[in-house]
Every structure is written in C-alpha cells, then in structure tokens.
Amino acid sequence: MFEWDKINIAHIARHGVTPEEAEDVLLHDPSEAVLQIHNGGERYFQYGITREYRCLVVVTIWRSASMTRVVTAYTAPRALRRMYLEERGL
Numbered sequence: 001m002f003e004w005d006k007i008n009i010a011h012i013a014r015h016g017v018t019p020e021e022a023e024d025v026l027l028h029d030p031s032e033a034v035l036q037i038h039n040g041g042e043r044y045f046q047y048g049i050t051r052e053y054r055c056l057v058v059v060t061i062w063r064s065a066s067m068t069r070v071v072t073a074y075t076a077p078r079a080l081r082r083m084y085l086e087e088r089g090l
Contacts, residue, residue, distance in 0.1 A: 002026075003069040015074040017056060022073040024050040025058045031084060047076050047084055055081040 004019050012022060030048035037043075047057045055076040060068050076084070 001066065001068065003063055003067055008070055008072075012070065012073045015072065017073040017075075019070070021050045021052075021054065021056060022058050022070045024048075025056050025073070026060070026068070026070075029088070030058070031087075043071060047080055049084065049090075055084055 002023055009019055025048040030046040033044040033046050035042055035044055041061060044060050045057060047055065049055050056073050057076045058073045059071045061071055062068055
C-alpha cells in the first residue's frame with residue numbers, strides 16, 4: 001500500500017516524522033486530498049492526526065491504484081491544526 005525506502009524515510013525524519021505517523025494520518029480520516037502539479041507530476045496534500053493526536057501534513061504521489069509514496073510529511077501549521085479539529089468536532 002505504501003512505498004518506503006531510505007530516501008523518503010530519511011526525508012520525513014528530518015521533519016521529526018516516522019513512516020508509521022504518516023500512514024496513521026492517511027489511514028485515519030485525513031482531509032480531502034488537494035492536488036498540486038509539481039514538475040509535471042501530481043502531488044496530493046492531506047492533513048490529519050495520528051493516534052497520538054499529532055496533526056501532520058502528508059504529501060504523496062500515487063504510483064498506482066494500490067501504491068502510494070509519501071514525498072514529505074511535517075507538523076501542520078497551527079491554523080491548519082485548528083481547522084482540522086474544528087471540522088472533526090474535536
């Protein structure tokens with residue numbers, strides 16, 4: 001389901017995020033995906049919370065219908081955290 005290698009694991013680690021946290025966000029009620037075209041390719045931005053209630057932004061590319069690659073993940077800005085929590089009634 002998720003494509004991980006040492007490159008994307010190291011990249012999100014620089015932002016203090018683990019692969020498990022990024023997957024948590026994507027698997028547990030993230031925001032709707034926002035599409036952005038970057039260097040001719042499609043990237044999808046989503047945000048949500050981990051099981052430990054850490055709000056993250058996760059950027060992915062879709063390799064196929066069943067394979068997603070996390071490009072980056074980082075702590076969501078305060079305004080985005082607030083918006084997510086209000087949307088979910090938390």
